[in-house]
Amino acid sequence: MRKPAIAALFLAILTAALTGTAACSPAADPADPAGAGASGDAGRRATAADIEKALQTETTLTFWSWVPDIDKTVALFERKYPKVKINLVNAGQSAAHYTKLQSVVKAGSGAPDVAQLEYFALPQFALSKAVVDLNRYGAAETKDAFTPSAWEQVTVNGGVYGVPQDTGPMVMFYRTDVFDRLKLDPPKTWEEFRTVAEKIKADDPDAFVTSVDPSDAGGVDSLIWQAGGRPFAIQDATTVRVNLRDEGTGRWAALWGDLAKRKLVDPAVGWNDAWWRDMASGKYAVWIAGAWAPGAIASTIPQSTGKWRAAPMPQWDPAAPAAAENGGSAVSVLTQSRNPLAAVGFARWLNSDPEAVRSLNTASGLFPATRELLGSAEFTEAEIPVLGGQKANKVFAEASARVAPGWQYLPFQVYANSVMKDTLGRAVAAGTDLGAGLTAWQEQITAYARQQGFTLASGS
């Protein structure tokens, strides 16, 4: 007789537990609370005075970033605004960071107030309303402080979803000790690069011209970009084009497929201890990366300071030199933040205050996105110790000016990049046909696009 009653109680507990879970989920996309201003009465926008006031109020902000030595610049902020305490968290590098961020966004709690987002990841978080549209906080007034290309990369469908922090004009870093010993010149074209690769291998079978990370789609994307490939495009809010079989991508695949097949490049996973040790030892003669690389070298393998130099990337057509962006980040405010006014104030100060951008440049080696610093003589004439005192900012600025136009990322590039290692990455690691790998990658991306409700434009 008692059983139904107990069953009812059990059910009640279950329902309570379920509604408890359900009650949490609306918090996943809360109209941003300062935003209580913005979404409540739609017309009102936060002014600079509101933000300044929030920065003079006791508060703690959590900031996720993996930029090396950024704590030094954060300390400058805390000195300037002593009432705001910044809780700096390194949640991992790139992919690991986005997985964690995605999880806390979905969970509806636990997200930081402010987070670093590379430009390729920004559209995904913007589309899912995980980050705040800064137009509500007077973004337009700050536009002129940044370079147009950086500003373009934080703009998605008219909204501004982050403050540009740095850009990553891609150049070639090479080891003078290896190049001098073998009496080699830094390669100016990819054909010369292939020859250099052969010579390095012939000299020492355990050495490589460079490594290629089968799990890092970002590096591959940038190399395809420079080779003239334009595999990804957003045509409108619901239409994307994916074409990993275009001419430029094919050009990249032919060269790197050959290098991988002949074991002239090492398919090693980057950024772990073993890889950094090989970078320090000179096992790899070249690192093709964004202008942020010297900062990473200085903080991780200071013992190799002075052995590196920067040169423009090898070219496909020396008559029409081209470069690409590799990395580069914005700093965005999460919609979960309880104090978005202070969070916006922090993100803005960190990336536009002259003192802060100088600190980010010298302490962390970030290539600035602000016009003021890029135009100053102290920047162009600066000697970079990691690069043996080379005035390398000129090399970076030249690369920045030559970034080939027209590249786009998909609105779900984080996912597309995450499955590169299952498809193209396998071919790179095994040294097999990269064309087949590209086809497999293409299929997985288009299947996802369809599943997410996108229309695939012709040529996909």
Next chain:
Amino acid sequence: MADTPVVAPRARPPTFRRRPPTPRKRPPRPAARYHRAAWAFSAPFCAVFAIAIVAPLAYATYLSLFQDRLVGGTVFVGLDNYLTAFGDRLLHVGLLRVALFLAVQVPIMLGLALLAALALDSGRLRFAGVYRIGIFAPYAVPAVVAALMWGYLYGDEFGLAGGAALSGPWILTSIGNIVTWEWTGYNMLILYAALRVVPGELYEAAEIDGAGEIRKAVSIKLPALRPALLLAAIFSIIGSFQLFNEPNVLAVLAPAEIATSYTPNMYAYNLAFNGQQYNYAAAVAVVLGGVTIVVAYAVQLTAARRERRS
């Protein structure tokens, strides 16, 4: 059920002269009171079970009936996610991989655990306690730490295997080795505990009949171990299907060999947290749970049938 004995005495023949014992006249209250007490005692468990197991399961099942798209938002799709899952090649490959793992690794691990338990129980070992703790100790190492440690041993930087252990054909074996190392001691302990409850008289009787240690092991210990072995096998089956920690940690060292869909659990995880496909991930998880239940139940049923036959 509780009511029947109350009626029964009246049907007895009249020759039965003694008065029926008084408790039988009472209404069946005590049983109800026992039930209430039983529920009261199990209520804390039921509450935690409901919140920690039933609710998430129900929520996952609920989630699996929707699709949350970047374009078009959340829509109810009924069983669409399940249809996709049944036709999903990546999920099939993952399931087959863990099934192969199960078929090879679990017998090896349980065999080793059985040998260790019999050796400990034989009483012929000196310092049996040291062996027992020693074999059990790896279980105390967290799975992630164990996988990292083995990852370094396997790797070509500091390792012993020159990197071969992390290359294509060997990687599943390498994972099997880690899992065996971790779980043999745990299973040994289950089996050893079962052996300790075998009454000593059985052994004495067998010795009088002239049985040696081997004969005792085969004729007394193994039959006594059957329920414990079945339990250990079911735990291992569930564990195999849920394989996640070890491949996920090794994937950092061998990204091209261990795909994001290497095991069904990894697939669900990556669908959810890299692809934002929480709903499809929920469906994959439910399918995985279903497959696990079917396999575990089939093993139990076969064992029970064999028991009855013998």
